[in-house]
Amino acid sequence: xxxxxxxxxxxxxxxxxxxxxxxxxxxxxxxxxxxxxxxxxxxxxxxxxxxxxxxxxxxxxxxxxxxxxxxxxxxxxxxxxxxxxxxxxxxxxxxxxxxxxxxxxxxxxxxxxxxxxxxxxxxxxxxxxxxxxxxxxxxxxxxxxxxxxxxxxxxxxxxxxxx
Numbered sequence: 654x655x656x657x658x659x660x661x662x663x664x665x666x667x668x669x670x671x672x673x674x675x676x677x678x679x680x681x682x683x684x685x686x687x688x689x690x691x692x693x694x695x696x697x698x699x700x701x702x703x704x705x706x707x708x709x710x711x712x713x714x715x716x717x718x719x720x721x722x723x724x725x726x727x728x729x730x731x732x733x734x735x736x737x738x739x740x741x742x743x744x745x746x747x748x749x750x751x752x753x754x755x756x757x758x759x760x761x762x763x764x765x766x767x768x769x770x771x772x773x774x775x776x777x778x779x780x781x782x783x784x785x786x787x788x789x790x791x792x793x794x795x796x797x798x799x800x801x802x803x804x805x806x807x808x809x810x811x812x813x814x815x816x
Contacts (some may be wrong), residue, residue: 662774673798677783693757697796700803711793719786722750722769723776745772768792 698704726749729735730742737745751766772785 656793657778661771663789673795694726697800704731705803706795707797708794711790714793715786715790718753719752719776719782719789722746723773723785724782726777727773739777743770743777778792 655733663732696708723746726746727739727742730737730745735742747766747769748778750769751764754761756763757765772789775788776785
């Protein structure tokens, strides 16, 4: 069981962060399709204040989504009233989890559903939501490592004129 947990940790957390660090060490610029980023730019934190809020949102999303999709929905589909087998309950809850990320497009839905299956397996193996919550939060926070931090931007309070 520990080996599977380690593999899940590597896939969901260590690999993406490791790639970011490797590119920085090799001084390779990050290349993104400007069209792909532009369509999501309103989601990305652009100021230091927004980056701080992003941390709060990542933590609350990790907790809430894991409680709803792994804690509640998996039990609901498996035990009462549906009594589906655990594999089917996991697949259905993961697909619904993926569909809740429809704003990311078809690829985002599929990727999120796969991550939902991995988090569900992690929950089933450990019997605890703590590790799926931690991995979920770290996956959401990795955007802060991917995006360039903003230059020293003044907070909005300092730019507002008070008469």
